[in-house]
Amino acid sequence: MSPEAVQESGVVEILGFNRVELIVAEDEIEDAVRQFNDLLGLHLPQPHPIEGQPVLSATDFDGHIEFVAPVDGAGGFGAALERHGPGQIGPLVWEVADIDAARAWVLERGFRIKFEYDSSKGNASERSTGVYQLILEPAEWFGFNVTLMQRGRPVS
Numbered sequence: 001m002s003p004e005a006v007q008e009s010g011v012v013e014i015l016g017f018n019r020v021e022l023i024v025a026e027d028e029i030e031d032a033v034r035q036f037n038d039l040l041g042l043h044l045p046q047p048h049p050i051e052g053q054p055v056l057s058a059t060d061f062d063g064h065i066e067f068v069a070p071v072d073g074a075g076g077f078g079a080a081l082e083r084h085g086p087g088q089i090g091p092l093v094w095e096v097a098d099i100d101a102a103r104a105w106v107l108e109r110g111f112r113i114k115f116e117y118d119s120s121k122g123n124a125s126e127r128s129t130g131v132y133q134l135i136l137e138p139a140e141w142f143g144f145n146v147t148l149m150q151r152g153r154p155v156s
Helices: 029-040 075-084 099-108
Strands: 014-023 055-060 065-070 088-096 113-118 131-136 146-151
Touching: 014 075, 029 055, 029 065, 065 075, 065 088, 075 088, 088 099, 099 113, 099 131, 099 146
Parallel strands: 014 065, 088 146
Antiparallel strands: 014 088, 055 065, 113 131, 131 146
16 A cells, blocks of 8 residues: 555545554553653653543654553453553554544444544643544454544544
């Protein structure tokens, strides 16, 4: 696929790979952010809580990376760390041009959406990102956590 986005009949417009989410323990996320920024030249912000979820997050969209940490070891990220230990790779995220078209495309093909995330409903740090995500069912994607996201989605 060329670097430019293409859209064919029956295909959702994928703008490209957006980021990988790396799961770290809650007591390590600030050190991980500092180390990746200092040694790899990234621009990860201070971790912030995700409204309504037991998660801390720090995302550098230009660096294609997000650190996530389960608060008090809770939720799916906590379960991943408990099962497999440190060094877990979380969702693989692709950016789409139109999240509503992506939702229709996924559902028309019989795939399930496990969770939808709308940053406009979160705290101030989340709202500033303007992100809407569709988290797809891992069992249908060979065990991988696949997410489709749109940045700058108009708020209705």
